[in-house]
Amino acid sequence: MTDITIPDGLWEDGAEAALSTWFYADGDHVAAGAVVAEIMVEKTSYEIQSPAGGTLHIAIAEEQMVAPGQCIGRIS
Amino acid sequence: MYRPDFLTAATGDRLLERLAEALAPGHRIETGHGQPAIDGDQALIRRAATSDAATPSIRLWTNRRCLVTVRAMARLPGFDEAQRASAAHGWPVYVRQTGGTTVAHRPGILNLSWARRAGAGPARIEHCFEEPMRWIVHAAGRLGYELDVGAAPGSYCDGRHNLCHHGRKLAGTAAAIRLIHGQRVLFFHASITITGDPAQDVAAIARFERSLGLPGDYRPEQHVALADIQPGHDHAVMSR
Numbered sequence: 454m455t456d457i458t459i460p461d462g463l464w465e466d467g468a469e470a471a472l473s474t475w476f477y478a479d480g481d482h483v484a485a486g487a488v489v490a491e492i493m494v495e496k497t498s499y500e501i502q503s504p505a506g507g508t509l510h511i512a513i514a515e516e517q518m519v520a521p522g523q524c525i526g527r528i529s
Numbered sequence: 530m531y532r533p534d535f536l537t538a539a540t541g542d543r544l545l546e547r548l549a550e551a552l553a554p555g556h557r558i559e560t561g562h563g564q565p566a567i568d569g570d571q572a573l574i575r576r577a578a579t580s581d582a583a584t585p586s587i588r589l590w591t592n593r594r595c596l597v598t599v600r601a602m603a604r605l606p607g608f609d610e611a612q613r614a615s616a617a618h619g620w621p622v623y624v625r626q627t628g629g630t631t632v633a634h635r636p637g638i639l640n641l642s643w644a645r646r647a648g649a650g651p652a653r654i655e656h657c658f659e660e661p662m663r664w665i666v667h668a669a670g671r672l673g674y675e676l677d678v679g680a681a682p683g684s685y686c687d688g689r690h691n692l693c694h695h696g697r698k699l700a701g702t703a704a705a706i707r708l709i710h711g712q713r714v715l716f717f718h719a720s721i722t723i724t725g726d727p728a729q730d731v732a733a734i735a736r737f738e739r740s741l742g743l744p745g746d747y748r749p750e751q752h753v754a755l756a757d758i759q760p761g762h763d764h765a766v767m768s769r
Contacts, residue, residue, distance in 0.1 A: 463652075463654060473601060495628065496686070496690070496702070496703040497657055497703065498626065498705040500708050516601070
């Protein structure tokens with residue numbers, strides 16, 4: 454299993470961020486480097502890549518709050 | 530609202546062109562129509578991904594009268610009905626890919642889109658705002674308008690990076706960091722109210738958002754158009 458994590462240092466402490474969109478469904482096959490999710494930090498969107506190819510396992514639902522370094526899903 | 534004598538409708542229209550010229554001398558202002566005008570930003574981002582990182586790619590553009598909301602609102606139950614109702618009031622609703630909440634576009638609002646390649650490494654979200662906001666504030670300053678950056682509580686689509694005049698909002702901003710062929714691209718967008726009545730924009734946005742079951746509780750007095758601000762005396766004389 455490989456974690457999909459939100460990069461550290463992306464935004465300043467205190468800003469609210471939410472997982473806005475998953476571009477694939479749970480169980481979908483994704484390629485390494487594919488943009489799998491988007492997070493919204495206040496009014497800025499940021500795309501999250503898959504660190505590996507394989508099957509996507511979503512851990513955080515859309516609209517849930519997220520933090521830097523947090524695992525939002527896994528690739529098996 | 531009090532409008533200084535030297536400002537007629539014609540000078541208000543010229544103000545949009547003057548600000549555009551101060552921002553990017555010689556740059557053409559695109560006149561867009563609805564969703565295709567909004568989607569033009571995706572082409573800008575793709576172009577920036579293959580351009581020199583030292584030079585940002587920009588668009589200056591206006592749109593027909595419409596509301597532009599975000600994907601999260603477009604997923605809400607009742608969106609199609611709210612969209613139809615707003616269109617019936619003369620404000621068709623389109624969707625953008627950046628964050629925030631609903632904003633207004635119309636001919637008196639200058640849209641500024643900015644994109645710069647940031648390379649393959651990590652990029653901080655603040656980087657999307659710092660350079661283009663300095664650029665806008667500087668350009669407005671050349672026309673005699675002393676603007677600043679901050680929140681405008683009670684304004685629609687509020688955030689920390691509004692373009693303001695004494696706490697009243699002239700422009701909302703939004704940003705994105707996109708990944709194109711392994712290159713991170715910083716994207717920034719501002720909708721700058723130059724002429725017209727911001728209270729009408731607020732009313733249209735509030736009506737649309739309330740029809741989605743959202744509060745839509747905005748304060749028109751927290752907004753201002755550039756044409757309703759008197760520039761510094763010396764600059765005003767110079768710019769006539």
